[in-house]
Amino acid sequence: MTTPQEELLPTTRRTLLHRIAVAQAEGRAPSLVAAVVRGGRAVWHGARTSVDGHGPDETVQYRIGSITKTFTAVLVMRLRDEGLLDLGDPLEKHLPGTGAGEATIAELLAHTAGLAAESPAPWWERTPGTLRPQLSDVLGEQPLLHPVGRRHHYSNPGYTVLGALVEELRGAPWEDVLRNEILQPLGLHRTSAQPQAPHAGGWAVHPWADAILPEPLEDLGRMAPAGQLWSTTGDLARFAAFLAAGDDRVLSAESVREMRTPAAPAEAADVLDGAAYGLGLQIGRHGDRLLVGHSGSLPGFLANLTLSVGDDVAAVVLANCTSGPLLGAVGADLVRIVAEAEPRIPEPWRPLREVDPAVLELAGQWYWGTHAFSLRVTADGLLRLAPLTGGGRRARFRSNGDGTWTGLEGYFTGELLRPARRADGAVSHLDLGSFVFTRQPYDPEAAVPGGVDPEGWRGIR
Structure with missing residues (x-):
């Protein structure tokens, strides 16, 4: 139950609903759900149209695609904080024989390891994971496309490797480690590797007709750490609050802040947009606002989590269509609407307890x-x-x-x-x-390197 001070104003709620209604209608999404987080908790949920005959709410699962990568990154950061690895360690130290062993853990997290964007054919998102049972099936014969550490090149196989690293150091399947170390402590009970009812079905919308086609729902197998998860706006709202403030049961505020810090050189096109990548998180600007989070997509689904730490506002948007609404823009707008309509009230100023x-x-x-x-x-x-x-x-x-x-x-x-x-x-x-x-410009009594002219300051002679 929110207190009156935490609740959003009716005008703000209507503006939020209008924004997702426009996104669903113009993007032609079978359904679209959203949530807004402020002060560490969800303060608004919205939905348009229906899933399996009933209105979707914060408990209905959607596939979240690459937002899964942020969960995997948290698991890796936990290993670092426990002293089981260093981010500067080469992969070969912990997971030998991959063919990409010279890349460091940090470079894999930041997509600067030089790995390919996708696994070898066939198209992994629309085919069973059983076709890629081994890590070598994901990486291929020549895993590296670029020099290690030289450029940002988004890589799904890179996060598959990080999932394998988690399994190697924990001695347990990635899914089990995820459940025990993140989902259960944070109370994300509606986040899972396999869909659990109620959940949305994935659809393709015809580009030139208002017709839809069901998309296959494949188990990604080895590729799971890059994009397998299903979740809800309710769970992702709690995850967004964690990404803003940390939780010592999972990851400290300092380590989460490290994840939100740019760690990869941006591509030339991204520099113009102010985009960068941290350790499992996308970073960019929307107007004057710095946003972090992650997008996700798999055939039949789109997902976005957007967070403005400075405004203490986050947004989650999920849809069950292969393409259509631009959820990154929707999420940024939901954050902006709340931040501008109801700006954060600063903590009261208080004096020092003791003066040294x-x-x-x-x-x-x-x-x-x-x-x-x-x-x-x-x-x-x-x-x-x-x-x-x-x-x-x-x-x-x-x-x-x-x-x-x-x-x-x-x-x-x-x-x-x-x-x-x-x-x-x-x-x-x-x-x-x-x-x-x-204390004074070029104070002659201080040890200023190079010394200070003994004649001091003067006018033009």
Whole structure:
């Protein structure tokens, strides 16, 4: 039960319904369902037309295709967090003999391993998985099409390999590991490898006539970790909330944030669209909004999960047609509608619980050369560095407990900020990854590399 503060306004709900109604009608989808998540829970569900004679709701399963890859990526990140592998490990270290062993785990997650986009013929999405019983049947005789690590090339076989890696290190089938380590802890009881009633049937819609044709529902076998799963808007809403905040029973907030961080060089065409790929998640911009998530498709089905962490809003959209509505655009619009109509209410400002004079001394205005910056001490115990005017490098810093601070984002991610002190203990300057920040532009009393002209600042002679 939502509280009045959590509920969406009637005008917002109607706008959301209008958007999916237009998508279903213009995209000619037999059915289309959607959900919106805010504050870690579903706050709206919508549906158009019917499945097997009844209106679809948040419990009806649809096939979600490549959103399955994000689940597989979470399993791999769990192995990393447990110390069973490192993302920089070559595949050969853990799964020898594939022919793609020089690729690292991170490169497989980010689709930069150089593998082919699809498995060898026949078309794997419309044929039984029994035709590809071995990993070699999925990878083919020449798995690598591109130099390892040089370019982003989306690869379904790459995630099949990651599923095999999970099985090798867990000693259990991918489906069992998925159920035990993600589905059960997160309460995703309507997500499964095989369809469970009630579920939608998959349809092809004739491109030039309002006629439909049933699509085959194949078990993908070895390819399952790349696209097998069935799920519901209710379950995917809970999964979207997990991708926003993490859940220590499955994966920490820090590791989920790592998944949402770009890890692959974008193709030239994608650069113009601001698109990138993280570790099992697609990343892009819709207007000024940064979105992460994943799309999915298999014959008869389309799926999309879209998340705006900054707005604390996510959307899930599912349809049972091979092509038609552009669900990525629909999901982005659902997020935008809620974010703009009912913007996130910020947490109330609160002062620091305790004030450390040594930290407080760092606050204020600093100069990198002639560039002016502010350094603030915030109630969450972090330092926030930002330009005083315009754009530029900015970052938060976390205390290391020894007087130094480590950058958490942007250009200064992982870089060390060290306050340099004079003999009397007062701060002389800040050393940030060898950049010197001073209280005055090129302060002659600070250790500015290259020195400062002894005549100081002057006019034109």
